[in-house]
Amino acid sequence: MDERIYRRLAEHLDRLPDGFPPCETGEDLRLLEHLFAPEEAELAVHLTLDQEKAEVIAGKAGLPLAQVAPRLDEMAQKGLIFAARSSDGTSLYQAAPLVVGIYEWQIKNMSQELLDDFLAYWSTAKEMPPVETIPQMRTIPVGQSIDRHLEALPYEQVNELVKSNDRFAVTICICRRTAKMRGKGCQAPEESCLIFGDWADYYVRTGRGRSIDRSEVLKILAKADATNLVLQPSNSKTIEFICTCCGCCCGVLADLKNHPRPADFVSSAFIARLDADTCQACWTCLDRCQMEAIVAGDFHAILKTERCIGCGLCVTTCPNGALTLERKPESVRTHVPATLGATWRIIARDQAKVYKP
Numbered sequence: 144m145d146e147r148i149y150r151r152l153a154e155h156l157d158r159l160p161d162g163f164p165p166c167e168t169g170e171d172l173r174l175l176e177h178l179f180a181p182e183e184a185e186l187a188v189h190l191t192l193d194q195e196k197a198e199v200i201a202g203k204a205g206l207p208l209a210q211v212a213p214r215l216d217e218m219a220q221k222g223l224i225f226a227a228r229s230s231d232g233t234s235l236y237q238a239a240p241l242v243v244g245i246y247e248w249q250i251k252n253m254s255q256e257l258l259d260d261f262l263a264y265w266s267t268a269k270e271m272p273p274v275e276t277i278p279q280m281r282t283i284p285v286g287q288s289i290d291r292h293l294e295a296l297p298y299e300q301v302n303e304l305v306k307s308n309d310r311f312a313v314t315i316c317i318c319r320r321t322a323k324m325r326g327k328g329c330q331a332p333e334e335s336c337l338i339f340g341d342w343a344d345y346y347v348r349t350g351r352g353r354s355i356d357r358s359e360v361l362k363i364l365a366k367a368d369a370t371n372l373v374l375q376p377s378n379s380k381t382i383e384f385i386c387t388c389c390g391c392c393c394g395v396l397a398d399l400k401n402h403p404r405p406a407d408f409v410s411s412a413f414i415a416r417l418d419a420d421t422c423q424a425c426w427t428c429l430d431r432c433q434m435e436a437i438v439a440g441d442f443h444a445i446l447k448t449e450r451c452i453g454c455g456l457c458v459t460t461c462p463n464g465a466l467t468l469e470r471k472p473e474s475v476r477t478h479v480p481a482t483l484g485a486t487w488r489i490i491a492r493d494q495a496k497v498y499k500p
Contacts, residue, residue: 148184149175155188159240160279160490162498164268174264177257178245183218186211187238190224192487194235220349222248227341240487242394243279243377243384250317250351258321276493277478279486280386280395281378281410285368288455288468289413295470298380298479299412301364304339308382311360312343314352322392331370335363335387342383363387371431373454378410379483390433404449405434412477413453413468417446421465428457428466 149172156163156175165171179187189203201211215236219226223245225237239245249257286302289295297303314336322328337360338346346352355363367374367387373396376385390396399405406414415436422443429437429444436450437457444465457466471477480486 145181146172148181149179151188152179152184155238156241157498158491158495159192159238160487160494161240161242162271162494163241164271166264166267166269168267170260170263170267174260177260178221178249179223182214183221183223186214187218187223190236190238192238192484192491194225194227194237194484196233196235200236219345222250222252222349222351225342226345226348228344237484240279247317248349248351250315250320253317253321253324255324258324272497274490274493274497276490277378277480277486278395278408278410279378279483279490280375281479282452282454283374283376283411284413284453284455284468285374285459286364287368288458290467293468293470295412298382301374301376301385302361304376304382304385305357305360305364308339310340310343311355311357312338312346312352313355313359313363314338314346316386316388316392318392318394319389327392329389329391331372331389331392332363332366332387335367335372337363337385337387339382339384368456368459371433371456373433373452373456377483378479378486380479380481381483383483388433396433399452400434405436406449406451406453409452410477410479411453412471413455414448414471415446415451415453415455415457416467416469417444418465418467419443421463423463423465425462427460427462431456431460 152175153163153165153171186204189200197212197215198208201208204211218224225239227235229235283299283301289300313334315333316336319328319331319333338352347354372387372389374385375388375395376382388396390400399409402408424443426439429439434450434452436447438445453468455468458468480489
């Protein structure tokens, strides 16, 4: 291994959203060597969060276009970078963070050896300094949990998000797949992560997902509600994906669940409200809540609002309406950028203020 090539790539990835912290024992470079061939690693450092043509990247790399263009296509096929198509059919290429991006895009390549390399990296990477920024994902309520009298913007409502798109794909949840590879996991559906727009085209084109129509999207969302799954789209008004997440396998939800106050760290516009006088103590909500925000009291359920992430799962099965959603006060955590690209840039900017001189 030429350590200099992979160290440069590691530093490049560390400047992207959520970073790529180094390891003192070298697991970071071993992971990158597993993912990237040396010539791919050398080219990847010239990609940015802007979508650019192959000739622009070739110019920055000082390499002939005839060599760069097919290499970029191969890297996109391997899930190392993102590739989109412009309206005239021109290919555009973009750097991708480790998460959300390269890791999730290994769904069809994930072997036990590669998974072991990811786990070894995550278990030994240096802890990142705290950064006050927005997350890459947010939580939105399941379809029927928002009362018609409650103010809700279109990008806060799953049905409106689906209506605003015309290209859809579905893929395997990498969190549940890798949990099962580790002998853990749950019985929630594996093929359940929804992809939209340019990302849907990318998933279908590279064999990471299958194309579906709007009616199948709605069926998958209904099944997610029925199987207690939290909806987590990209933190953007124009969405690229909606993950349907469980608290046992999903890395994002698992981290939130381990925090004493998940409500303070989630990006969500809503929070649950409990009318104790109306509660019939049926305890259905206890099993529905992925954050353990509801516990059984002597005569009625007790809601721990500091643990509520506003997913609405408790609302849709409450038999007498004791649980409802209400809007949270505005904060940095409720800010939703226009696109995921804009979200990535905000996170990278905020990281740079903490990491860099």
